Amino acid sequence: MNNPLNLILRTAIFLCLMLSLTVSAQTDEETLKTIYKTSLTNGKSYEWLDYLSNTIGGRLSGSTNAELAVQYTKAELEKLGLDKVWLQPVMVPKWVRGQKEMAYFETSGALNKVNICALGGSIATPNGGVKASVLEVGSYKDLEKLGEEKIKGKIVFINRALQADLIHTFEAYGGCSVERYRGAAEAAKYGALGTIVRSLSSRQDDYPHTGSMGYGDLPVEQRIPSAAISTNDAVKLSEALKKDKNLEFFFEMSCQQFDDVESYNVIGQITGSEFPDEYIVVGGHLDSWDLGDGAHDDGAGVVQSMDVLRLLKESGVKPKRSIRVVLFMNEENGLRGGRKYAEVANEKNEKHVFALESDSGGFTPRGFSFDCSDLMLSKIQAWKPLFKPYLIHFFEEGYSGADIRPLKNDDIVLAGLRPDSQRYFDHHHAANDTFEHVNKRELELGAATMTSLVFLMDKYGTQTITNEKKLKD
């Protein structure tokens, strides 16, 4: 086997291989460079977010603003020259806050006003409010031990702070969110008159943070109202209770649940040139809570996802597969949009190969978390060097996003954009989730990072999946 011709042949093959790899790598590097440059110098995400936040505002499912957002984003997508833009009908819950909530506690004759807001899905207080003494607990889990005797007729105050030493704030939030969601249903079982839950915020301030809660299978007549209290006021109330455990707390809320109404997911598509029947989804959720203007949660994800399709076009990328932007309705209090999209996709037998969600704020992107096989993850991790110039370093296994999770099956790769999380829960679900807290460059870097991953997944990723599947079969 040592004849010179053989050696020359093998060397030539090796060189060709190296050359093709080099050319291919350079091309991807150049494409990413173009994508990032286009986003930072000619992005549309910030302008769209300005309109969505400042002209429309908070977009709770079933509200007029949510419908305005549907119309606006559909119209904007139609301007992009995509192959198809449409609305996908979906019935959504309609919960309305009503008048601004009011609350105070009384200490030796003094009235201390506190900042609260109704949790999404809560019933109203009786007309004229609720006034009762307060039982402070560290978690709803303490209620079972305390029992009806100590709870009945009281307002339960769940005062659990986010764990500050967790680096990923989503971990700290995940640890506490069950208190908000289940607190009222658990307290009601023991005869509480209402629940007040410490806001799931990373910082001390005066903003109460809303978010969804549920009553589970609790009969309607047993349900009790539930509110979030600002972190500053949670500390004040707790201090006051140390001095006077019999102090009384008053709160009044007029929120109301109406019948479901029709709304829409907004969808735009670039049809694939080679495999038009394979779909890649990129999305965020169009609805938001009502207190702020939903700029970070999830206006940012919406406009970044819209810009992914535009940035691909502007950067001269012609996708092989069909790329869809999906702006999901009702992530916050129902997830109806995400479920509907997956339901229709299943009915139509559409093959979805990759889905990416941005729903963690418009902060500087750090990378992605992936819900896929270890093998696929290791292949994706091999792209890390391409992202290094953009300081994107986080490619780990983890949660993708609530809206795309219903698409999960053995073949699809699900991913979530992971922006820097330190400030997210300062704003999340509160009146200070507003446009001025989104930085243009950070938002645009996120859009470019998402576009780059979609580009690579379209070009290589699903091929890899297909090959792996063949090996398995």
Add this chain to the structure above:
Amino acid sequence: MNNPLNLILRTAIFLCLMLSLTVSAQTDEETLKTIYKTSLTNGKSYEWLDYLSNTIGGRLSGSTNAELAVQYTKAELEKLGLDKVWLQPVMVPKWVRGQKEMAYFETSGALNKVNICALGGSIATPNGGVKASVLEVGSYKDLEKLGEEKIKGKIVFINRALQADLIHTFEAYGGCSVERYRGAAEAAKYGALGTIVRSLSSRQDDYPHTGSMGYGDLPVEQRIPSAAISTNDAVKLSEALKKDKNLEFFFEMSCQQFDDVESYNVIGQITGSEFPDEYIVVGGHLDSWDLGDGAHDDGAGVVQSMDVLRLLKESGVKPKRSIRVVLFMNEENGLRGGRKYAEVANEKNEKHVFALESDSGGFTPRGFSFDCSDLMLSKIQAWKPLFKPYLIHFFEEGYSGADIRPLKNDDIVLAGLRPDSQRYFDHHHAANDTFEHVNKRELELGAATMTSLVFLMDKYGTQTITNEKKLKD
């Protein structure tokens, strides 16, 4: 050599080695965990910054506020139970802004007010201001081609925007800062009456950004006033000039340079247990520009550096070498503090082995840039896994910091903390560099990251340097 005893012995040695390595690695991991936890749950940096920003405010060299900051930080360091706290006298320039600047341009009879601020070191306009037609250029480098004929009697408007597609905003700033520094001196050579420089900001808004400028060896009588204009107004002025190139611009400033005054570097020290005569410096600069309260530039670096010594103590670390926090005076418009510290260190023949500066804002830390040998850098990079849980990933060759650079020699390792840079130049040197734009967790993560590197450098780094030196000698 194949006798069983020998094999057993070698295995035993190998196992002991592995064991000691494992124990050592665990200990470092645990120490970093303690440091981060302490900073996030019991840090002092944010409280100190609150006082420095909100109670004291902007701290321009030579001002009363700068002296208040010297007294405050000295008193706070004295509370920490360090081995030594002292003031190091240094003469600093004293430049005073005077009355708020005023500027407008006239278009077809309409008066368009614009936001400007004097650049630090500029002379005042003549009493009553300067009014002249405007010559817009993209850079001071264009002036030579244009020549005296086109420049004389005009106000030169240098309208160079930061390059948006550079990912590291410091690179974009570095590209433009020469326009601010040299613009007036160059324009004066050709008879201009003043210069207006586009603010070195990453975003479009109404804040003018100051910063230092210099006249070089230009005779006093030839010097002209120089101001920064907000990015929004730079765009407006440029648009207006397209329509009417003869429009007139007016500006008035009353800034003034006084004689140098005495001020201080503030220094605190934990004396090393094994090598007390080897010094590690961690620092930021205590002075700031006067428009905002200097929270990011460089209040953040000051309080983080102070907390490094406190966090070491709180985490039970007893440094082998002497660790000094140095709060440098006059980084912004003279660098006298940094030069003085190095001068005294040289006089005393103090052996400095490592210096770390935080002067890039109190944003989420991403890592460090290092000014040291390649070999040393590769040894430091081997610590990257220790920092991974804290999302610290950037360990690259690069600039350290202005204040510590005078310490540079062949043996010292210089490093700069590298926080996320996307928002820095939105605030830098402007009225919106204020406390509310600093996030507590981001600031505390920075302090913990600095403390961790100081801990590792004290424990291992300088040993490595010494060994390398011995090999070279």
